[in-house]
Amino acid sequence: MQQRTAAHRVHTLRRQGVLAMLRHVHDHPAATRADAARALGLSSGSAAEISTRLKGLRLAEETAGPQTGGRGRPSPVLTAHPRGPLVCAVSIGHEEWRMCTVEIGGRVVAEDSGRNPAGGARPVLDVLRGRIAAAYGEHGPRLRAVSVAVAGTVRRTTIVQASGMGWYGIDLEPLRPAPGTPLLVGNDASMAGLAEARRGTGAGARVSLHLTVEVGVGGILIVDGVPVDGATGAGGEFGHMPFGDPALDCPCGARGCWDLAVDGRAMARALGRPEPRDPRTEAGRILTSAAGDPAARAAAGAAAAALGRGVGALVNALDPELVTLSGLAAGLVATAPEELNGAYTAALMRFRRADPPPLLPSALGGRGPLLGAAEAAFDTLLSDAGLEAWSGTLT
Known part of the structure; x- marks a missing residue:
């Protein structure tokens, strides 16, 4: 019993270390392993072990850092793994929609946009459902969440009212690309504020x-x-x-x-x-x-x-x-x-x-809602449950 408890404690500490470093990589793109170790209070050995685990989980990798002009080889930086998790962020405004696929660290890897078709909510959602389905078809389980910022009042996954567009009681559940894929919906200004607080002014x-x-x-x-x-x-x-x-x-x-x-x-x-x-x-x-x-x-x-x-x-x-x-x-x-x-x-x-x-x-201007939607989606991944679910896709 004591051995099981000790093993569980070690496993928990390792998982917490992986999560903490992954969050650091996400919040500080291109940070070095040494940067992460200093910020998190880790020894160089612990940082190296966690970095290896992140690579094995296809969450991060180390790549050559930029040349600084000094002597020696530049320190490698921690970046998103090329086969790592992605999120899909969507912004629905009064006149147009925007969508992007984003990797850990906040880099946008694909982006699309268009004018809202006439006819109310249904034609807009039909377009977006097709675009999201295509992204899921391309990336499969790498696409870990869909997050939507909308110019209206939101409760859970429903647009209660978007008076400027004449939308009332619109459930965005049809945008979920597969059962079990998290779908998050938020007000566009709130999503913009989230992005501004994390990556802006x-x-x-x-x-x-x-x-x-x-x-x-x-x-x-x-x-x-x-x-x-x-x-x-x-x-x-x-x-x-x-x-x-x-x-x-x-x-x-x-x-x-x-x-x-x-x-x-x-x-x-x-x-x-x-x-x-x-x-x-x-x-x-x-x-x-x-x-x-x-x-x-x-x-x-x-x-x-x-x-x-x-x-x-x-x-x-x-x-x-x-x-x-x-x-x-x-x-x-x-x-x-x-x-x-x-x-x-x-x-x-x-x-x-x-x-x-x-x-x-x-500092983010009109991109704020889209970037904030991505941040909200990554919050579901950068958690114990999110990492456990991702690990299940690797077997």
Whole structure:
């Protein structure tokens, strides 16, 4: 009994070491074995043993590092194994879809995109189901998970509502390529925030808040690299807090949503124009013309002030170290920085004003949702259960 317990303990420690080094390889592409050993507090012997195990499991390999100009051979770096696991990431926006296949370390090995066909959700899902099935047909069990970022409110694998696209109650289960393959679905802004916290401007912060403005406002709070997305995955719908005009009805069913105060609909309303069919494109036009058009500049300034007030309220409530901004939010900062920063500061509690969390532009931009979907998929692989399932494919 004692021998079995000791053997189990050794096996557990080895598995934990493999998982820790694999996570390091994923988070720090092209790190050397020595880098990983220092970061994880391992001896060189333990690092060598774990590296050998990673190679045997087809999870990583060591390749020649870049020339540094110094003497001697450069240290080999740990990279994804050429026959190792992959994930499929998908982003569904208001106008187009994007898809990519990604390996450990975050490198995109294949990418595809297209305009959303007319006719609602079904034609879009039909296209994506075919593309995902083709990827699974090419890679087989190497494809370990499918992760979808969508411009809508999500609960588990169902799009509860994507008002901008007119989608309600759409289950994405048909996108699962094979029984047992994990299928993850998340809001696009939340996925973008996850990517920004791990590989973008928010990297290194323990608590960061990400906000994006496209058609309305979305975002997520990230704590220790993990999104705080609620009990069912529907968290982060910041745009549906009542920071806007309470007389306005939102397509979500609530009134006075912040969404209606900061995007192309708000700017068109301020200019006396009808509600645009495509608020994102309309906002882009108004921001572009703001430099030479005082009315457009005033409309952008009002939207920027509404954005700043809401950001201040969220900072008071959530206490992030920094706030990352993407989409039209970055455009509003560039066009009307005085209005946005003034409203942000005025909304903060007094004790925060001397050293407020900085508002920083996204480093990943429009690729954030897709890269975040990939990160969420790799979270299923980089776990005890994920590695055990992968090991089963090697026998």
